Amino acid sequence: MSATQILLLAIAGIGSLAILSIISIAWRRGTDPPGIKTQDSAAVRQDLAAEDKADEDDSVTAYDVAELVSVDSAPTDPLVDRQEVDAETMGVTRRQFFNRGLLGVFGLFLAQFGIASLAFLWPRLKSGGFGSKVNVGKIEDLRIAALTADGRARPVFVSAAQAYVVPVQGSLDGSSFEGLPVVAGGMMALWQRCVHLGCRVPECESSQGFECPCHGSKYNFHGEYEDGPAPRNLDRFVVSLNDADELIIDTGDVIETARASFKTIEYPQGPSCI
Ligand code: FES
Structure with missing residues (x-):
């Protein structure tokens, strides 16, 4: 019960x-x-x-x-x-x-x-629900799911965590995320909620980013701020791997980062969606 x-x-x-x-x-x-x-x-x-x-x-x-x-x-x-x-x-x-x-x-x-x-x-502490740790499954399966047929990277949406799991492209050295526990098995978990006023931010496949339809904030593939009224990067969750090599997203542990001083990935990589 x-x-x-x-x-x-x-x-x-x-x-x-x-x-x-x-x-x-x-x-x-x-x-x-x-x-x-x-x-x-x-x-x-x-x-x-x-x-x-x-x-x-x-x-x-x-x-x-x-x-x-x-x-x-x-x-x-x-x-x-x-x-x-x-x-x-x-x-x-x-x-x-x-x-x-x-x-x-x-x-x-x-x-x-x-x-x-x-x-x-009261926080929902039921194991596996939003607000607690969510087991997303084997990291190898996620890596496969995060690749398109032509070999490009894409986000994997995890509804239980309200997060996009994205494979890190290149290095994060010197970025807003360096040294933070936001990468595990080469994956980050970006909270789907826009940091401006909380709208759900969809991915934009053509631009390879996330673009908010409410007021036009734009974030690149790593969730770094690019444009619009958003005050910072997309928030992200602490992630880790368990003994079975499964990705665990701790949705009770949110990490906020300031607008990146430099971007770790190119944006846009095609036409914008909004
Ligand atoms: S809520 Fe996303 S830009 Fe305003």
């Missing part, structure tokens, strides 16, 4: 738990004794006063009627006679219940939004 699937399951689980909690609270409120559910402080005070009155009526005798009348008719002090009602006796009011419910739903929404954002931004 992938990380995305696990996150989606987690979101669904959290959402279900929250809904169950809200339903549970609502059900509990619905089954409370009616006396508690609808009581407010004034009603509770009235009930308690009525009970006290009834008790006093039961114990009254013929001898203290006059005294009782005088006591009952005396003005009461609300500060002295006030009955304190605790929260448990009061219960949760309808307004409090809805406020808490709304807060719960809002909190649930925020939690789901946060988890979904994390899931979107």
